[in-house]
Structures are given as structure tokens and as C-alpha cells.
Amino acid sequence: MLLPMSSQNVIQYLQEAGLCSSENTTLDQTELPERNKKNYNLLVTLADNRKLLIKQECSLENHETSHELFNEWLFHQLLQQFPVIGNISAIAPLVLHFDEENSILVRNYFSEYLELEGFYRHNDIFPTEIATVIGTTLAELHRATFQRREYRDFMATAPEGQFRYHFYNPAQGIDSISPEIFGTVPTEALKFYALYQRYESLESAIADLAYEWNPCCLTHNDLKLDNILIHSRWNQLDNCLVRLIDWKACAWGDPAFDLGTLLASYLRIWLSSLVVDPTIELEESLHLAMTPLEVIQPSLLALIRAYLDAFSMILEERQDFIVRIIQFAGLALIHQIQETIKYQKYFDNSNLCMLQIAKNLLTIPEQSVMNIFGVCESEIISPLAKLHKLTQPEKEQQLIRLYYEKTRLRGC
Numbered sequence: 001m002l003l004p005m006s007s008q009n010v011i012q013y014l015q016e017a018g019l020c021s022s023e024n025t026t027l028d029q030t031e032l033p034e035r036n037k038k039n040y041n042l043l044v045t046l047a048d049n050r051k052l053l054i055k056q057e058c059s060l061e062n063h064e065t066s067h068e069l070f071n072e073w074l075f076h077q078l079l080q081q082f083p084v085i086g087n088i089s090a091i092a093p094l095v096l097h098f099d100e101e102n103s104i105l106v107r108n109y110f111s112e113y114l115e116l117e118g119f120y121r122h123n124d125i126f127p128t129e130i131a132t133v134i135g136t137t138l139a140e141l142h143r144a145t146f147q148r149r150e151y152r153d154f155m156a157t158a159p160e161g162q163f164r165y166h167f168y169n170p171a172q173g174i175d176s177i178s179p180e181i182f183g184t185v186p187t188e189a190l191k192f193y194a195l196y197q198r199y200e201s202l203e204s205a206i207a208d209l210a211y212e213w214n215p216c217c218l219t220h221n222d223l224k225l226d227n228i229l230i231h232s233r234w235n236q237l238d239n240c241l242v243r244l245i246d247w248k249a250c251a252w253g254d255p256a257f258d259l260g261t262l263l264a265s266y267l268r269i270w271l272s273s274l275v276v277d278p279t280i281e282l283e284e285s286l287h288l289a290m291t292p293l294e295v296i297q298p299s300l301l302a303l304i305r306a307y308l309d310a311f312s313m314i315l316e317e318r319q320d321f322i323v324r325i326i327q328f329a330g331l332a333l334i335h336q337i338q339e340t341i342k343y344q345k346y347f348d349n350s351n352l353c354m355l356q357i358a359k360n361l362l363t364i365p366e367q368s369v370m371n372i373f374g375v376c377e378s379e380i381i382s383p384l385a386k387l388h389k390l391t392q393p394e395k396e397q398q399l400i401r402l403y404y405e406k407t408r409l410r411g412c
């Protein structure tokens, strides 16, 4: 990285890159808060009221970058080259400029859109039409790229001078624990690591999930509610209610992973609203939630049904699809707890409840389908089965697994 971006040099940079003229001076510059210290983000409002988001990847310890912004740029190029997905309005290109040498990416910033996570939390309403649009959009991306080699090869392009490992398997447990952990995480968080290690069934379920991981289409790979924008006048529009952003992790992957990550992000609204106290049992806490699961459930069901309606073929190919989604949701909750500990240095009893729920999702997924969606798997599928003449998934023979294979390593 040659040029550290700052509010002092950003305008000159934008002018030299041809993104604004010398007459088009700025009205305002705001540094966006860093969520995880990976990127420096600057929001610039130009005199013509256009807003640009400038992102620069921070160097890692050895002065290298993780090439996440390169990946987002690559996805942007893919949208240009393959209009089948470039024309999906919720995915439409946002990136204006990429400077590989300085790891700088410039995006159009939509001030009329709100972050969906904030929208849900502030309004405490969960209109099913929003979840339906998200389900349909995601299905369109997965369906259009399903088993299509040209998309897989395109996203396998490596940055200049680099080697790209194919297919990162995201079904990984938490990082290995070393004695340094005592100095780096808050004391309360040690409980999380102790419990995680104690639950053998959890480790085995994650290893199974890694083994069954089935990369077959383009996936977003970080589909949380804060990477989805909703139009501020969503209830007056027919089109483009939502936009999926932040494609830094996009890759060839397993569609169940995207749905699981999204499901977990919805579940976190419920789980972070629990009333927790050492004297209250988990069951009671769950019932005392400020945003009960029942309020979110119609959106969860609308999301999955809209997805399967638009991409019913996935059920023919993957009989265990819904169970895998549930397990990936459990894994995403575990990763979320770990991120909170790592970046916010925080852990409390509500995270303990979250771990308990995550464990259930991973280790007893069939039972959890009913708990999460409020209906069983066949009831999720049956309205669609009638429509698409699908065969209901047959139950796998109940064989006892005598051993489990170790989680595959990255890139294998």
C-alpha cells in the first residue's frame, strides 16, 4: 500500500481518478466507524449531492492485504460480463473504481437506503414482503450460477502476483485455543471456550458439516442483515426494495451457507433481546424476549419459501438442504460470538444462551427446523411440492456414524 487515504488527500485522489471534477468540490466528509479494523471507510458528499464510499484495506502485520477489496472488484467485473446476474436489480453494480496498488475501492453510496439490521431493530416490524424479496433475489443468484463453470472460473482469478486457493470451506469451528487466550479475551469469555471444547457433539457436527459442504454456485458468503439495504420508501415501491452489498467474501460455495448466515442474522435480533439473569432458566429467558421468535418467524418462513419457490431444483439435488441451512445458522451464531469477543472484547449471559441455541441447531437440526420455523420440514416444502411436483425428501437411513472425518483444511 503506497498511499494511506485520509480526509486531506481524498479529494485530490478522486479528481485524479476522474471520479469528480475540480468544480465539484465536496460538501462533507465523514469517517464511517470501523467495525473490525480491517478497512478504513470514508463517506464523501460531492457538491452535486452524489455520495461516494471510499474504502481502503488496512495492511496486515507483514504489510500485506487480504485482497478482500480485490474480490469485491472481481465480483463487480463479473456482473458486467454476465448480464444475467448483473441485471438483478438488488445485486446491480455499485463499484466505480478499484486501485489494486493502493487497495482502494470506491462505491456509489445510496443515501435513500437504510441498513436492514437497523431498520428491523428500530422499527421492530418484520414485513414478510421484505424477506420474500431477499429470498427470491438470493435464489436468482444461486440458480443462475448453479453448476456453471464459467462463473466458478471467473471468481477463481487471483490478484496479480498471488496464488488463489480454490474453494475456501467456511464450515470451520473456532480457531485453535492457545495459552495466549488468557491475555487477549475478557475473563468471562473463557467460559465460552471451555463450554465449546466440552461439547464433543458440537465439534463432531461441525466436522460433518465441513465434510458435507457442497460448493456448486456463486455465494455471497457474508449475508448478514447489515449487508442488506432497504429503500426508505420500501412500502411505496414495486421494485428494488433491497440491495445486497459488501461482496468482499463472494466465492464459489454452498448455497445453504448463505441461507444459514442470513437465518442466524435474523435469529440474533431475537437472541439479543432476551432477558438474561443467572437465576432464570434458558427456557424462561427465551419466552421473555423483547422481540419474540414468533414475531420474526413469518419472515423466516417467507424467506425460505420464496427462495425454494424460485430455485426448487436445489431440493431435487440436495435432499438435506433445509437441515444444512439450520446447521449453518448454528455455525454462524458461534462465529458471531467469537467476533464479539475478538473485536468488542465482550461476552455476557446472552452470548451463553446464543451458544446453547447454536449447539441445538448444529447437533439436532431436524428437531430445530420445527423450533425455528414453527412448522416441520414437510410443511415448508409441501406448498412448493404441489406447485413444482417435487418429491418429498426421503429420510436417510438411520445409520450410526462410528467416526467422523476431521474438518478439511482451507483450500482442500
Ligand SMILES: Nc1ncnc2c1ncn2[C@@H]1O[C@H](COP(=O)(O)OP(=O)(O)OP(=O)(O)O)[C@@H](O)[C@H]1O
Residues within 6 Å of the ligand: 032, 034, 035, 036, 037, 038, 039, 040, 041, 053, 055, 094, 107, 108, 109, 110, 111, 113, 114, 115, 226, 227, 229, 245, 246
Ligand atoms: N452503497 C451503499 N449505500 C448505502 N450504504 C452503504 C453502502 N455501502 C455501505 N453502506 C453502509 O456502510 C456499512 C459498511 O459498509 P460495508 O459493508 O462495505 O463495510 P463493513 O461491513 O463495515 O466492513 P469493512 O469496513 O471491513 O469493509 C454498511 O453496513 C451500510 O450500512
Ligand SMILES: [Mg+2]
Residues within 6 Å of the ligand: 226, 227, 246
Ligand atoms: Mg458489511
